[in-house]
Amino acid sequence: MVIQKPAIAGTLESSDCMVTVEPGEGKIDLDLDSAVIRQYGKQIRKVILETLQRLDVTDAKITVVDKGALDCTIKARVECAVYRSNGVKDQLPWGGAIV
Amino acid sequence: MGFVGEIYPNDLRTNAQMDALLRAEGIRRDKNLDYSCGVFDDDGSLIAAGSSFKNTLRCLAVSSEHRGEGLMNQVVSHLLEREIQQGYSHVFLYTKEKNAAIFQDLGFYEIARVENELVFLENRRDGFARYLKRLEQTRRDGRCAAVVMNANPFTLGHRYLVEQAASENDWLHLFLLSEEAGPIPFSVRKKLVREGIADLKNVILHETGPYIISSATFPSYFLRDEDAAIFAHAKLDLAVFGKIAAVLGVTARYAGEEKSSHVTALYNESMAELLPKQGIRFQEVPRLTIGGETVSASTVRQAIHDGHPERIAFMLPESTKRYFAGAEAAPVLSAIRAMEEARHY
Structure with a gap:
């Protein structure tokens, strides 16, 4: 999927994360800021990158401000931001790419 | 716990509450605001507020009786969502020096500061650094x-x-x-x-x-x-x-x-x-x-x-x-x- 316009999903509240996606410069450019980066930084990064890969996003600037979200929350927020950047509102293929 | 709602310019009662909140927290109300929002308690009184003007967040305040409840996180989340809708993904704010840490926890990074007064922040880790590098x-x-x-x-x-x-x-x-x-x-x-x-x-x-x-x-x-x-x-x-x-x-x-x-x-x-x-x-x-x-x-x-x-x-x-x-x-x-x-x- 292609990131068509900047989009945001999630919040900055505890146990959530805020994900912003923007059109990239030819690659995935991830900026992660987390309250638990020392404990779970690698795992969070892995979840974000895997989710993008599953959605077939290869070119994006993605900013994640994490407030201790669980993996499932991070995954859902990333998917939601990517779908929003494509203006998709119904028949969301949760977990899969829009083709 | 309340939720974030828009404060309309013609809602005089809520605007008066916002003025009082800002005054109590020692923040000057900016003359130029595009959008304001706030969090209300169960009695309908305003306990946190924030505004935006173009690509900047302004007049952010939480009532001193409600610190530590994560209200600023709600306000900033709401405002950032609105900023994206308006087409601004690179967002700025300035705040008193003593409050800078709150916003640094919300994904904002320091650009510059006026000693003992305020800190200027942006939501890009390398925004200013990249500009300087160029x-x-x-x-x-x-x-x-x-x-x-x-x-x-x-x-x-x-x-x-x-x-x-x-x-x-x-x-x-x-x-x-x-x-x-x-x-x-x-x-x-x-x-x-x-x-x-x-x-x-x-x-x-x-x-x-x-x-x-x-x-x-x-x-x-x-x-x-x-x-x-x-x-x-x-x-x-x-x-x-x-x-x-x-x-x-x-x-x-x-x-x-x-x-x-x-x-x-x-x-x-x-x-x-x-x-x-x-x-x-x-x-x-x-x-x-x-x-x-x-x-x-x-x-x-x-x-x-x-x-x-x-x-x-x-x-x-x-x-x-x-x-x-x-x-x-x-x-x-x-x-x-x-x-x-x-x-x-």
């Missing part, structure tokens, strides 16, 4: 000076200032305001500056981006505000400029003497006071006069506004004259004529 590529050896101008439009007065600064230094870094703030689009202002200085080989043209005299650093430059606000904004602007000057090795800043624009006069006053503290010389250059008349872009806009462009033709270089005579300038000319106020306040 500038650094144009660093030159020797005596370097800087000029920041709006060139709205480029006149012989601007040309005179640039010539003066360029002749007294080895290199001149010329910063052009890149924010769209008037009827003359940035692309036109830039083209006219580039043509107007084409023969000066030691002038390097830059765009200010969101970092110098932008509605993020210096909102009162564009919209009327109180003197205290203008001074505070100018101080912040010059703290950011200090970092830029350090990267470029700039040791002097030149500006035209200002008599007619109130805000620019206060800005010059701030530069005279604050730049030397950063080791930068401030040089005010007297205005160019031709035939007893002071050349000024404000006067040029005013004459166009009043429908007498011929009266100020002598103030313009050939390139600017050629542009205004051309067909592409027609919409710009009519936009200037339609302005309520053509001069800078």
Whole structure:
């Protein structure tokens, strides 16, 4: 999927994360800021990158401000931001790419 | 626990609550706000509030009785969502020094600070660092000076200032305001500056981006505000400029003497006071006069506004004259004529 316009999903509240996606410069450019980066930084990064890969996003600037979200929350927020950047509102293929 | 709701400009009761909350927390209410929101408790009283203006978050406050409940996180989340909807993904805010950590926890990074007063932040980890890195590529050896101008439009007065600064230094870094703030689009202002200085080989043209005299650093430059606000904004602007000057090795800043624009006069006053503290010389250059008349872009806009462009033709270089005579300038000319106020306040 292609990131068509900047989009945001999630919040900055505890146990959530805020994900912003923007059109990239030819690659995935991830900026992660987390309250638990020392404990779970690698795992969070892995979840974000895997989710993008599953959605077939290869070119994006993605900013994640994490407030201790669980993996499932991070995954859902990333998917939601990517779908929003494509203006998709119904028949969301949760977990899969829009083709 | 409440949820975040919009505070409408015509909702006088809630606006009064917002004013009281800001006052209690020692925050000045900005005159220019696009959007406000707040969190209410079960009794309907406002316990947290925040606003935005263009790409900046403003007037953020949480009632002191409700600290530590994560209310600011709710307010900022809501405002960021709104900013994206408005097309702003690069967002700025400034806050009191003691509150900076709250926003650093919310994904904001420091750009500059005014000691004991405020900290200026953006939501990009490497935003300002990248801007500085790009500038650094144009660093030159020797005596370097800087000029920041709006060139709205480029006149012989601007040309005179640039010539003066360029002749007294080895290199001149010329910063052009890149924010769209008037009827003359940035692309036109830039083209006219580039043509107007084409023969000066030691002038390097830059765009200010969101970092110098932008509605993020210096909102009162564009919209009327109180003197205290203008001074505070100018101080912040010059703290950011200090970092830029350090990267470029700039040791002097030149500006035209200002008599007619109130805000620019206060800005010059701030530069005279604050730049030397950063080791930068401030040089005010007297205005160019031709035939007893002071050349000024404000006067040029005013004459166009009043429908007498011929009266100020002598103030313009050939390139600017050629542009205004051309067909592409027609919409710009009519936009200037339609302005309520053509001069800078």
